[in-house]
Amino acid sequence: MPSYQLTVNGRTRTVDAEADTPLLWILRDTLGLTGTKFGCGQGVCGSCTVHVDGKAQKSCQTSLKEAAGHSIVTIEGLSKDGSHPVQKAWITEDVAQCGYCQPGMIMSAAALLKRKAHPSDGDIDEAFADHVCRCGTYPRVRKAVKRAAGGVK
Structure with a gap:
């Protein structure tokens, strides 16, 4: 089995697994980082x-x-x-209900804000277009992103 080096959360790790193994399973099953969730396995839910x-x-x-x-x-x-x-804004705006999709949404929000410090509603909608929240917390997500950007007090 081939070995690969990954730098995850600042730590370099050597992983022995097949080349086509999804990163999701390496993170969860091999490295024990279970905050990243499995949702659809097809790249359409964002979890x-x-x-x-x-x-x-x-x-x-x-x-x-x-x-x-x-x-x-x-x-x-x-x-x-x-x-x-973003994590603080998520708590303040009480975004999560069941919370399953939230780690992926938080990661997308953080990436969006790194790319665009003060995103518009359209920017936020685009960043979350491929996220699915069965609880329907999208209005709170938008508000939390704006709060994290400094646009909501």
Whole structure:
């Protein structure tokens, strides 16, 4: 079985697995980082979103071989204590209901704000177009993104 080096949450790890193994399963099953959720396995729900070199990416659609050599950040690596502005805004705006999709949404929000400090409603809608929240918390997501950007007091 081939070996691959991954840098996850700032720590370099060697992983022995098949090249086409989805990054999602490496994170969850091999590295024990279960904050990244399995939703659809087809890249359409967004629950498995992580950062790869600072960009939001679906880990269920990213192979181990594609991820090797890149910097990966999971929800566990966003902040050690929940102090990231997006995490704080999520709590303040009471976004989560069941919470299952929230790690992926938080990761997409953080990537959006890194790319665009003060996103418009259209920017937010575009960033979350491929996320599915069965609880329908989209209005609170938008408000939390704006709060994290400094637009809501």
